[in-house]
Amino acid sequence: MPLDYVVKRFGLLVLTIxxxxxxNFMIPRLIPxxxxxQKLNQMFATSGGQMGDLTAMIESYRARFGLDQPLWNQYxxxxxxxxxxxxGYSLDxxxxxxxxxxxxxxxWTLGLVGISTLxxxxxxxxxxGMLAWPRVPRLVRGLIPLLMILSAIPYFLLGLILVFVxxxxxxxxxxGGGYPYGGxxxxxxxxxxxxxxxxFLPAASIILAGIGAWALSMRGMIVSILGEDYIILAxxxxxxxxxxxxxxxxxxxxxxxxxTLGLTMSHVVAGAILVEVIFAYPxxxxxxxxxxxxKDYFVIQGIVLMMIVAIAVILxxxxxxxxxxxxxxxxxxx
Numbered sequence: 012m013p014l015d016y017v018v019k020r021f022g023l024l025v026l027t028i029x030x031x032x033x034x035n036f037m038i039p040r041l042i043p044x045x046x047x048x049q050k051l052n053q054m055f056a057t058s059g060g061q062m063g064d065l066t067a068m069i070e071s072y073r074a075r076f077g078l079d080q081p082l083w084n085q086y087x088x089x090x091x092x093x094x095x096x097x098x099g100y101s102l103d104x105x106x107x108x109x110x111x112x113x114x115x116x117x118x119w120t121l122g123l124v125g126i127s128t129l130x131x132x133x134x135x136x137x138x139x140g141m142l143a144w145p146r147v148p149r150l151v152r153g154l155i156p157l158l159m160i161l162s163a164i165p166y167f168l169l170g171l172i173l174v175f176v177x178x179x180x181x182x183x184x185x186x187g188g189g190y191p192y193g194g195x196x197x198x199x200x201x202x203x204x205x206x207x208x209x210x211f212l213p214a215a216s217i218i219l220a221g222i223g224a225w226a227l228s229m230r231g232m233i234v235s236i237l238g239e240d241y242i243i244l245a246x247x248x249x250x251x252x253x254x255x256x257x258x259x260x261x262x263x264x265x266x267x268x269x270x271t272l273g274l275t276m277s278h279v280v281a282g283a284i285l286v287e288v289i290f291a292y293p294x295x296x297x298x299x300x301x302x303x304x305x306k307d308y309f310v311i312q313g314i315v316l317m318m319i320v321a322i323a324v325i326l327x328x329x330x331x332x333x334x335x336x337x338x339x340x341x342x343x344x345x
Contacts, residue, residue, distance in 0.1 A: 017331070020327055020330045020331065021327065023327070024323050024324065024326075024327040027319075027323040027326075028319065028320060028323050031316070031319035031320070031323065032089075032090070032093065032316065032319070033086075035312055035315055035316045035319060036085075036086055036089050036312075039308045039311075039312055040082070040085075049306060093316075096110060097110065098110045098113070098309065098312075098313040098316070099309045099312075099313070100309065101307055101309060101310050102305075102306070102307045102308060102309055102310075103301075103302070103305040103306075103307040103310070104307075109309050109310050109312075109313040110313070112298065112310055112313075113295065113298070113310075113313055113314060113317065115293075116293055116294050116295050116297070116298040117294075117295055119189055119292065119293050119294040119295075120287070120294035120295040120296065122210070123210050123213060123214055123217075123287075123292065123294060124217065124294070124296075125276070126214070127213075127214045127217040127218050127221070128217065128221065128272075128275055128276060130214075130218050131217065131218045131219075131220075131221030131222045131225060132221070132225050132268070132272050132275075134218075134222050134225075134226075135221060135222040135223070135224065135225025135226040135228075135229065136225050136226070136229045136261075136265070136268055138151075138154070138158075138222070138226045138229075139225060139226035139227060139228065139229030139230040139232075139233070140229050140230070140233050140256065140260065140261050140264070142154065142155060142158075142226065142230045143229075143230040143231075143233035143234045143237070144233065144256055144260070145237070146252055155230075157223075158222065158223040158226045158227060159223065159227065160223070161219055161220060161222060161223035162220070162223030162224045162226075162227055163223075164220060165220065165285075166216045166217050166219075166220035166221070166285070166286055167216070167285035167286055167289055169215075169216040169219055169220050170212065170213060170216035170285075170286050170289045170290065171289060173212045173215055173216055174186055174187075174212060174289065174290070177212060178212065184208055184209075184211050184212050185208060185209050185212075186212075186290070187209075187289075187290045187291035187292070188209050188290070188291055188292070188293075189206065189209050189210070189292055189293040189294075190202065190205050190206050190209055191205045191209075209290075209292075210292075212290065213286045213287070213289075213290045213292055216286055217286060225268070228267070228268065228271070229264065229268055232264035232265075232267055232268065233260055233261075233264050235264070236260060236263055236264055237260070239263075241259055241263075242255065242259055242260065245259045266333070269329070269332075270329060273325045273326070273328070273329045274322070274325070274326075276325060284296035284297075284299060284300060287300070288300050295314060295317075298310070298314070299311065299314050302314070
């Protein structure tokens with residue numbers, strides 16, 4: 012792999028992160044009003060005026076969060092904090108740090124949304140390739156209407172249906188949460204069993220909704236390359252059908268799927284917000300929903316920043332592996 016290619020792509024990665032961090036810093040500060048003042052006013056109204064001198068508290072908290080300093084100084088301090096992996100404090104759950112709040116929810120989202128996305132991608136891609144291949148049984152092609160229906164149903168609507176059928180009517184799975192209520196997380200078989208039971212319905216809604224979209228996309232890619240010269244040449248050589256299907260058809264049609272998978276996986280860190288809200292699943296999506304409801308600007312800012320970095324890194328990795336997947340893509344112009 013040429014070094015200049017890697018350096019150029021890495022430069023774009025750094026530039027993207029710098030622009031993303033700058034925009035992420037500016038947007039909350041362009042919103043009218045002071046988030047600290049708004050939060051303390053809300054708490055003051057809830058407590059019935061029992062919090063003491065509100066003006067002094069506002070000034071104290073503004074100084075604590077560094078909001079009393081000039082904007083350029085706040086920007087430099089923001090970068091300094093990021094370099095030390097410090098995202099600040101949560102307004103809603105002070106003195107909890109934003110990094111601690113995110114790190115407690117991130118494993119749940121990566122486990123649920125990440126694994127569910129990979130499963131739906133694998134099944135949908137293979138199934139979509141088979142649906143377009145001329146020599147598959149008609150029974151397999153009969154799945155096309157079902158896949159079209161599944162691809163048209165939003166995953167959160169599937170989640171509601173699954174909750175009603177399997178949690179309320181049949182009572183086979185819990186309706187929400189990440190683990191049994193009142194239980195403690197331990198590294199043992201009962202805890203793992205409880206986590207899997209709670210994750211089954213939200214994972215099923217994501218997988219069922221994703222399989223149809225992946226399959227129809229891959230089917231379109233395979234159909235577009237069936238008449239290509241390399242397919243005809245491989246058949247003329249007498250190669251076995253499964254080899255032609257995997258190494259000639261699937262490999263050459265896989266690049267758009269990989270691109271979409273990379274972009275999808277970069278959004279995994281934000282979680283499947285509506286699914287996590289429906290199932291009260293303790294992931295990043297549910298955390299973001301709570302932060303928006305509580306106007307916890309610093310938690311929202313931290314989650315958005317994590318999404319920006321994840322998207323930039325995934326795109327950088329895709330740029331590096333594209334030529335390995337498809338030899339037709341060169342590292343440099345000839």
